[in-house]
Amino acid sequence: MTSRNKPVEDNGFQRPQINRTRDLRIPNYYTEAIDGEFRDYAFNEERAPLNKGHWRSEIFKVKEDVAMDLEIGTGNGTHFQHQAVQNPTRCIVGLELKYKPLIQSIRGCLRKSATNARICRYHAMNLDLLFEPGELNNVYIHFPDPWVSPRKPKNRFVNERVLNLLWDLQRPGSFLDFKTDSREYFLWSMEQIRQSKYEIVFETMNLHQSEVASDNFMTQFEKIFTKQGIEINFVRLRKK
Ligand SMILES: C[S@@+](CC[C@H](N)C(=O)[O-])C[C@H]1O[C@@H](n2cnc3c(N)ncnc32)[C@H](O)[C@@H]1O
Numbered sequence: 270m271t272s273r274n275k276p277v278e279d280n281g282f283q284r285p286q287i288n289r290t291r292d293l294r295i296p297n298y299y300t301e302a303i304d305g306e307f308r309d310y311a312f313n314e315e316r317a318p319l320n321k322g323h324w325r326s327e328i329f330k331v332k333e334d335v336a337m338d339l340e341i342g343t344g345n346g347t348h349f350q351h352q353a354v355q356n357p358t359r360c361i362v363g364l365e366l367k368y369k370p371l372i373q374s375i376r377g378c379l380r381k382s383a384t385n386a387r388i389c390r391y392h393a394m395n396l397d398l399l400f401e402p403g404e405l406n407n408v409y410i411h412f413p414d415p416w417v418s419p420r421k422p423k424n425r426f427v428n429e430r431v432l433n434l435l436w437d438l439q440r441p442g443s444f445l446d447f448k449t450d451s452r453e454y455f456l457w458s459m460e461q462i463r464q465s466k467y468e469i470v471f472e473t474m475n476l477h478q479s480e481v482a483s484d485n486f487m488t489q490f491e492k493i494f495t496k497q498g499i500e501i502n503f504v505r506l507r508k509k
Contacts, residue, residue: 282430285392287314287366295335303390310375310387317389322401328387329360336406337362341393341426342413346374348488352409353383359406363388364396393426402437408445412490415451415485429460430464436508444470452492455502467506476501 274284290313295301303311312320325331336359343363344351353361365371365385371388378386391399393413416424427447435445445467449455452474462469473479477495481503491501 285394287390287392289314290368290390297368299372300374303368307372307375307379310379310384311371312387312389312391314390314392317391321399322381322404324362324387324400324404325360329385331360335360337404337408338407339364339405340402340409340411341375341396342411343368343370343388344412345370345489346377348409348411348486349374349388350377350381350383350384351486353378353386354381357383357385360385361386362386362399362400364391364393366390366392374493375488396431396432396438397434400438403440405435405438406440406443408435408439408443410445410447411488412449412494415449415454417451417453422457425457427454427456429461429464432461432467436466439508441508443508445508446503448476448488448491448501448503450490450499450501452500452502457506458466459504462504462506464507465506468506468509470505472504474500474502476503479503481505 274286274288276285290300290303303313320328324337325333325335338359338361340349340351340352340361340363343365349361349363363374365374365388371390375386375388389399410427413426416422447458454472471481476482476485494501
């Protein structure tokens with residue numbers, strides 16, 4: 270980690286920092302496309318937080334009662350695009366750190382004429398710098414990095430702090446979906462979830478053999494893990 274992306278102390282929370290796109294020494298098509306070809310649909314780490322509190326009115330140009338969902342770690346965007354295309358009356362924001370999947374995610378939406386999607390290069394742990402309380406509807410967390418090393422559970426995204434944060438950011442009646450291939454991460458997160466304010470609507474340690482299997486959309490990583498014979502853990506939570 271370089272000095273410019275060392276964590277920054279913020280009210281006792283060590284905020285993870287990411288490098289700035291404009292400081293990259295060797296730009297490429299994907300790094301340049303954020304502020305270039307896809308500027309109206311993609312936001313780098315400097316522009317993204319300027320949208321806080323204004324996503325509906327200024328970015329999507331929709332009424333305040335229109336639903337706006339969030340997908341964290343879109344990867345190449347198969348689920349992100351599916352959501353945008355299948356739900357043209359909702360909006361969706363994606364977060365992704367890596368440039369190529371970020372551009373693939375938003376480019377795929379636009380190629381399918383889904384203009385109800387936006388994507389940000391932003392660290393998911395800093396969500397509260399992107400959204401105001403009550404600004405979000407449904408949230409999707411599909412196969413986040415599991416951080417299975419015993420010294421690293423603080424890096425796991427589905428933790429007590431993030432659950433409290435998401436609860437504040439979501440509107441009542443919204444759901445939060447979490448899928449992971451890691452049984453260890455799932456069991457650890459379920460302990461955090463049971464202490465949280467969320468209602469558990471459905472939980473399974475074998476999604477594809479469960480009663481919700483027919484409604485499930487398989488993400489890119491889900492297909493990879495399933496081919497390897499790994500059972501998928503899934504929980505749906507609801508903010509009452
Ligand atoms: C294992 S992949 C899963 C991708 C996709 N959700 C799927 O199911 O196919 C995890 C993705 O999360 C992204 N990611 C990891 N840490 C992140 C963070 N702190 N903020 C935003 N995205 C992150 C990675 O770049 C990667 O594309």
